Amino acid sequence: MAERVVVVGLGLIGGSLAKALTGRAGCTVLGIDQNPAVVEKAVACGAIAREADAADLRDADVLYLCLYPQATIDFVRAHGAEIGRQCVVTDTCGVKSAVCPALQALSAEYGFPFVGGHPMAGKEKNGFDVSEAALFDGASYLLTPCGAPEAAVETLRGLAVRMGFGGVVVTTPEHxxxxxxxxxxxxxxxxxxxxxxxxxxxxxxxxxxxxxxxxxxxxxxxxxxxxxxxxxxxxxxxxxxxxxxxxxxxxxxxxxxxxxxxxxxxxxxxxxxxxxxx
Amino acid sequence: MAERVVVVGLGLIGGSLAKALTGRAGCTVLGIDQNPAVVEKAVACGAIAREADAADLRDADVLYLCLYPQATIDFVRAHGAEIGRQCVVTDTCGVKSAVCPALQALSAEYGFPFVGGHPMAGKEKNGFDVSEAALFDGASYLLTPCGAPEAAVETLRGLAVRMGFGGVVVTTPEHxxxxxxxxxxxxxxxxxxxxxxxxxxxxxxxxxxxxxxxxxxxxxxxxxxxxxxxxxxxxxxxxxxxxxxxxxxxxxxxxxxxxxxxxxxxxxxxxxxxxxxx
The missing domain is CATH 1.10.3660.10 (6-phosphogluconate dehydrogenase C-terminal like domain)
Known part of the structure; x- marks a missing residue:
């Protein structure tokens, strides 16, 4: 059972995942955000235990990337060497063909498993302040394994169920x-x-x-x-x-x-x- | 205060108006529908007191026409002579330019006041069975007086408020x-x-x-x-x-x-x- 999770990008999606992973899935969640005030808020409200550093990327069981598409690729390019080979890396981008090949290549280069992900939920507002654990209640979670080991897919599926997602659909980036x-x-x-x-x-x-x-x-x-x-x-x-x-x-x-x-x-x-x- | 009301056409809109006029506005509501089984149901559930006949059209304070556009005109053409000159006649069609001129002409011919009306509410289902008094809660009620006396407009406005509409907007058929x-x-x-x-x-x-x-x-x-x-x-x-x-x-x-x-x-x-x- 995955317990140590790092969430990168604490906006609406990342903040909601952090809250659901902490409050519902019982994980120890560490967070990263470019805005120190957001990290502080996330710690203060208990969404994350503390800010993550390079050592946490090495030790994490799962890494959720909750950034815009290009920023997602850029983050893994910059930090790929720090990510442990046991750590299941997944993104949350609303497009998959434009991000999965690059992340698959980085996965091959650094040895961690990568599974594309898209939690199908949103709001008409953005940012950590409007994030909530209930955002994904009953929602569909789309996964594009892109050749990742079945165990990595199962790790994400299990966490999704514990977070309250309504279902998990596995498909290709193209579809x-x-x-x-x-x-x-x-x-x-x-x-x-x-x-x-x-x-x-x-x-x-x-x-x-x-x-x-x-x-x-x-x-x-x-x-x-x-x-x-x-x-x-x-x-x-x-x-x-x-x-x-x-x-x-x-x-x-x-x-x-x-x-x-x-x-x-x-x-x-x-x-x-x-x-x-x- | 208008108390005797006839509703013609007991579908989703007519049925809901009948229920709201009876249950919320405290009117005595009589009904007409081409389907006798619907009239029976409307009586059985208390939406209307009984079926209306020609004498009721003569004595009514208000007549709500809840038919399709052409059928609305056809009904008034067929029954115009039976409608009392004190009776405020209004329709519920979702278009106004195509029905108001004909109904205005019939109003002039027979002497009853006519005010175009459009209760802005609906459902993805039709018929009396899905009608409900709450359908118009908070909804907008559009009126096109087309030269009718202000008192006729006020009668409909007052009933709308008592039924639970959110507001009344008065405009022209074209707008x-x-x-x-x-x-x-x-x-x-x-x-x-x-x-x-x-x-x-x-x-x-x-x-x-x-x-x-x-x-x-x-x-x-x-x-x-x-x-x-x-x-x-x-x-x-x-x-x-x-x-x-x-x-x-x-x-x-x-x-x-x-x-x-x-x-x-x-x-x-x-x-x-x-x-x-x-």
Missing amino acids: HDEMIAYTSQVPHILACAYVLSPRCLEHRGYSAGSYRDVSRVARINEQLWTELFLDNGAALSRELGTLAEHLAQLKRAVDQKDAETLRRLLRQGRERKESMGE | HDEMIAYTSQVPHILACAYVLSPRCLEHRGYSAGSYRDVSRVARINEQLWTELFLDNGAALSRELGTLAEHLAQLKRAVDQKDAETLRRLLRQGRERKESMGE
């Missing part, structure tokens, strides 16, 4: 990125495109759940998501193209007052949703 | 339809377009709140919404065009790996959302 382009990236692009309409400014009083739901994730962290979108540009572009095509079909039916086509497309949408048991 | 195209119709079109992606079929395990929120209203009543979309085709088409243009801008930035433009567009989305206090 992960195709699915995420659809399930997560397109909705974020959509939310931004949607609120850019001039009508948005006067929606108050004229809106209900539909507006709220589509626009919710427009409160985006544009630094992070620009990196995520460009790191997954090909898959994201394909999905945006598919969506644009379906939207154009529906718009054409409206423009041509083609009730039959419109009804058919809407019925297909409803049946698709119902066929998923939703 | 209503422009706003609704954006706040409600586009999200419904979007939800259907979104779930038509082949990726939708395998989203389970790879999705979280973003997928759920964008796809929610794809469980659409295609008969009703085809009518609503075509009745508001011009405004809806303009909004779909605006959305398609913003989506295309974002897609182009992804395709061209133009981080600066992408970041700027996402920041605009975030700032727009934040500027609305959301």
Whole structure:
């Protein structure tokens, strides 16, 4: 049972993992953050036992990297030699093809096992202050083992269960990125495109759940998501193209007052949703 | 204080209005529905006191028409002569320009006041069985008086408050339809377009709140919404065009790996959302 864990990057995701690993999984959690005030806060509230140093990277059972994609690679490049060969290294990036090959190469170079990871949870706010152990309750945890030993995958799976994740899905970086382009990236692009309409400014009083739901994730962290979108540009572009095509079909039916086509497309949408048991 | 109310059409909206008017506003509510079994159920559960007949249309203080747009006009055309001149007639259609002029003309012909109405609430299910008095809790109630006497507007406003609506907004049919195209119709079109992606079929395990929120209203009543979309085709088409243009801008930035433009567009989305206090 993994007990010594280091979490690098104590933002929303790293802070929440630290809190869940400490409070729910019973691990001894050490933390690293570029902001000393955040480390202090994390110690003060008990999310981490103390700040981690190079010796802790050598002795850890698991290392959770909770940084932006390029920063994740940069950290392992800078500290790879300090990481113990027993330590399961995993990231939390929302894209996998853009980070896993580099981390796999570093894993081969330094001897530690690497398993790509993506905890499917978030908020419209960032930072340690909004992190919470309950963030992952019932959420899906996506793992891309990329050839790592089964034991490393099982270590992460076990911790995920103890933290309260709803399930673990093991897949390839490529399939992960195709699915995420659809399930997560397109909705974020959509939310931004949607609120850019001039009508948005006067929606108050004229809106209900539909507006709220589509626009919710427009409160985006544009630094992070620009990196995520460009790191997954090909898959994201394909999905945006598919969506644009379906939207154009529906718009054409409206423009041509083609009730039959419109009804058919809407019925297909409803049946698709119902066929998923939703 | 209006006490005798007739509700025509006991589906999700009519059934919920009947329950709220009876249970919360303390009105005597009579009902009409093409399905006798629904009338029976409504009586059995106390949503209405009994079925309404022609004499009740003559004596009522308020008449809520809870039918599809064309059926609303057809009902008043067929029964206009039976409606008392004191009776405030209002509809519940999600579009106003396509129904208000015809109902205004019938109001002038028969002498009853007409005020267009749109209770901004719904569900992904239809029919009396899913209706509930709480449906309108905190919701916005849009009124388009179209020249009706202020007293008629005040009657509906007072009942709305007693039913638990969050607020009443008075506007024109044209402005209503422009706003609704954006706040409600586009999200419904979007939800259907979104779930038509082949990726939708395998989203389970790879999705979280973003997928759920964008796809929610794809469980659409295609008969009703085809009518609503075509009745508001011009405004809806303009909004779909605006959305398609913003989506295309974002897609182009992804395709061209133009981080600066992408970041700027996402920041605009975030700032727009934040500027609305959301």
